Amino acid sequence: MRAGPKGAIKAEPLDLSGWPTSRAQRRERFISEFLITPKGVGAREPFSLRPFQREIVRGAFAPGIRTALVSLPRGNGKSALAAALALAEMFVGPDSAEVLVVASDMRQAQIVLRMARRMVELNPVLRERVHVYADRLVLPENDAILLPLPAEPGALHGHDPSLLIVDELHVVTGEVWEAVTSVSGKRPESLTLAISTPASSPDSVMWSLVKHGRSGQDSAFYFKEYAAPEGCAVDDRKAWRLANPALSCRRPFLSEDGLEAVRKTISEARFRQLRLGQWVTGVESWLPWGAWxxxxxxxxxxxxxxxxxxxxxxxxxxxxxxxxxxxxxxxxxxxxxxxxxxxxxxxxxxxxxxxxxxxxxxxxxxxxxxxxxxxxxxxxxxxxxxxxxxxxxxxxxxxxxxxxxxxxxxxxxxxxxxxxxxxxxxxxxxxxxxxxxxxxxxxxxxxxxxxxxxxxxxxxxxxxxxxxxxxxxxxxxxxxxxxx
Ligand SMILES: Nc1ncnc2c1ncn2[C@@H]1O[C@H](COP(=O)(O)OP(=O)(O)O)[C@@H](O)[C@H]1O
Ligand SMILES: [Mg+2]
Missing domain, CATH: 3.30.420.240 (Nucleotidyltransferase; domain 5)
Known part of the structure; x- marks a missing residue:
């Protein structure tokens, strides 16, 4: 499919009559009716939300939630879920939905755009309604837009997102996070959704937010963390499955063999951080994690x-x-x-x-x-x-x-x-x-x-x-x- 604007869109807007009003239910239904898995396991098959993903969608889009943080190891479909939710926002979200994707750099932000674009391309119903540009998706019937942005505080100014996705929060700086929070929340309903593996240092925005989430005191903040139990052996398969819901769910899209192969090529500290969702400092770090x-x-x-x-x-x-x-x-x-x-x-x-x-x-x-x-x-x-x-x-x-x-x-x-x-x-x-x-x-x-x-x-x-x-x-x- 060529990039750039198509001619005038002739397709009728999607008929959403009879759809539920609940934000989470609308998104779950849109994803199951219209989205196709873009790549990897199950590619070109319907994108079916696994139970752990439904739990995340319901938690993040529950009434009153403004910020959601999901800590999940690599390969558990964070970017794919973000892409699915971005498209759902455009089609079944509020009028003039504005979806911004921010990451540590443009390349990371483009991952979600690329997955969303592929999902559009794979379904003719979506394809004939969305203008696909190299740097954005536009849905005229709802005046909706999906836009990846570089992680510079200035880039966010002037936007009014209904859904702001931060992919891999662990490498996002304090300045960028401040810009994110200052630009969001202008609408009666909006969500900042940050999805990430843990950071490698307690000197990070992600760690501050994880502590905030764990304290459970902010009713507008949804927090979900998947991690192996502290102190587990690095090759404890039961711990792997706890940390990686995509490994233990029905019709898994992650495999133990794959994880085992990775374990042999990276340090234990990196494996625990990226693949077991644990907060660990590098081996040489002076103080134990969290001690200070x-x-x-x-x-x-x-x-x-x-x-x-x-x-x-x-x-x-x-x-x-x-x-x-x-x-x-x-x-x-x-x-x-x-x-x-x-x-x-x-x-x-x-x-x-x-x-x-x-x-x-x-x-x-x-x-x-x-x-x-x-x-x-x-x-x-x-x-x-x-x-x-x-x-x-x-x-x-x-x-x-x-x-x-x-x-x-x-x-x-x-x-x-x-x-x-x-x-x-x-x-x-x-x-x-x-x-x-x-x-x-x-x-x-x-x-x-x-x-x-x-x-x-x-x-x-x-x-x-x-x-x-x-x-x-x-x-x-x-x-x-x-x-x-
Ligand atoms: N239900 C699903 N949810 C998310 N990803 C899925 C699903 N089924 C298959 N996949 C595939 O699994 C892979 C997940 O990778 P990705 O989203 O990049 O993970 P992460 O961002 O957590 O590292 C993608 O190739 C995606 O297409
Ligand atoms: Mg990702």
């Missing part, structure tokens, strides 16, 4: 509270962090200066200087431990202003010191002895830490040299926690004399 999150607490640092500060400064491209720790192990970010992605950016030294002075004014600072690299003259000035005894150099490149400090924070995190306020920037830096094994113990490092995945705030947190522990154990301050 689990230490979140509500707590404010009091004025004049006794604290330790740690400073990890950068001379140029990296970020500069000032992190504090109280004597009961609460860590917070006092200041973080990050390059917004501009090559010419230089850390605003004056701002950093003022933040340090301010911290000394606000808290009872027992110590500021500062990494000297590139900041020696500032550190000397701080020592002069705030006391030689309170401002110390702490070389974070010194493995013999850094390894035990790193281990100390690790132990405190996994045993829940440390806490923090959930600061997103600090959580991101912690998530970026990769464990580097050394004879002295683990160190943290970036995933690669020059990587934009900064870890400076995490390094400062390690130092701050270490020094706070030292002050607890070694240097009980003279107590003010009380009255007897």
């Amino acid at each position: 999150d689990a230490c979140t607490t509500r707590r404010a640092v009091q004025r004049r509270e006794r604290v330790v500060l740690a400073f990890d400064g950068s001379a140029s491209g990296d970020s500069t962090a000032l992190v504090g720790c109280t004597l009961d192990g609460f860590i917070w970010v006092e200041g973080l200066w990050e390059n917004p992605g501009d090559q010419r950016w230089r850390v605003p030294r004056g701002d950093v200087d003022r933040a340090v002075d301010m911290a000394f004014e606000t808290y009872d600072v027992l110590e500021l431990a500062a990494d000297p690299w590139g900041w020696r003259s500032e550190i000397e000035a701080w020592a002069q202003r705030h006391g030689e005894k309170r401002v110390l150099e702490w070389n974070t490149a010194h493995a013999a010191r850094m390894a035990p400090a790193t281990d100390r924070l690790y132990q405190a995190v996994v045993t829940g002895q440390v806490s923090h306020d959930g600061d997103r920037r600090l959580a991101a830096h912690v998530a970026h830490c990769v464990a580097k094994r050394t004879p002295m113990g683990d160190l943290v490092s970036k995933d690669k040299r020059g990587s934009p995945r900064k870890i400076d705030a995490a390094v400062a947190a390690i130092v701050a926690y270490d020094r706070a522990q030292w002050h607890i154990n070694n240097k009980p301050r003279k107590k003010a004399k009380g009255f007897k």
Whole structure:
């Protein structure tokens, strides 16, 4: 079939009289009456929704639902289901239905368009009603459109989607997700449907939304997750079937042989993430999955509270962090200066200087431990202003010191002895830490040299926690004399 506009459409609009009014039922009926499987198992046969897919459609299109997130491993028909729902939206959705497909990049977004186009081509009833263009589908009888968009915040402006599909949310950035949420919800009824395998890092939009979904507190949010049970063996076939409904449903369209073949070619961590729907960090990741999150607490640092500060400064491209720790192990970010992605950016030294002075004014600072690299003259000035005894150099490149400090924070995190306020920037830096094994113990490092995945705030947190522990154990301050 040629791409581009056809002549005038002569076919009558689909006769929908007697169709159910329920959003989910209309879509289920449209899919079973009009759609053909575009490729793979069952290609050219009617596209029959499996029970798990019906459950998803009913959940996502239930009254009042505005956002739906479905976490499903690869090959379970996420893109195909999205394509089917996109076409259903055009034909049996609201007037002037606008279906947008957003993904991490244009290629991914085109997958859904291509599947939808193929479904149109395979059924003459649809074919004679839809204008097929290279970059969109248009259905004049309902003034409906299906449009893939690049995942740039700007691209979404001015749209008014009735259905916004995010295919593979796990690689979508925070800015794009913000644009998605700001553009949707203008109509009385609309749905943002995100379908994805898990992300590989807790520093992701997907993980925030999964936590939101798991909490079950948002009645406008539908969440469905298919995953193997935590801690299962990687070759546990029963776990495979739990995670992959397309494998265990009637007339499966995924096979165990296929999965077994994949298992031999990718790492265990990737297999668990992509094929078992599990949230796992890569093998080298410093902290176990979810451990940092689990230490979140509500707590404010009091004025004049006794604290330790740690400073990890950068001379140029990296970020500069000032992190504090109280004597009961609460860590917070006092200041973080990050390059917004501009090559010419230089850390605003004056701002950093003022933040340090301010911290000394606000808290009872027992110590500021500062990494000297590139900041020696500032550190000397701080020592002069705030006391030689309170401002110390702490070389974070010194493995013999850094390894035990790193281990100390690790132990405190996994045993829940440390806490923090959930600061997103600090959580991101912690998530970026990769464990580097050394004879002295683990160190943290970036995933690669020059990587934009900064870890400076995490390094400062390690130092701050270490020094706070030292002050607890070694240097009980003279107590003010009380009255007897
Ligand atoms: N009922 C069905 N639902 C979804 N996909 C199906 C179904 N029956 C067969 N398939 C085929 O299974 C494959 C699913 O792949 P895809 O949608 O790309 O999975 P994912 O996006 O989850 O990785 C496609 O080739 C699709 O045509
Ligand atoms: Mg897909």
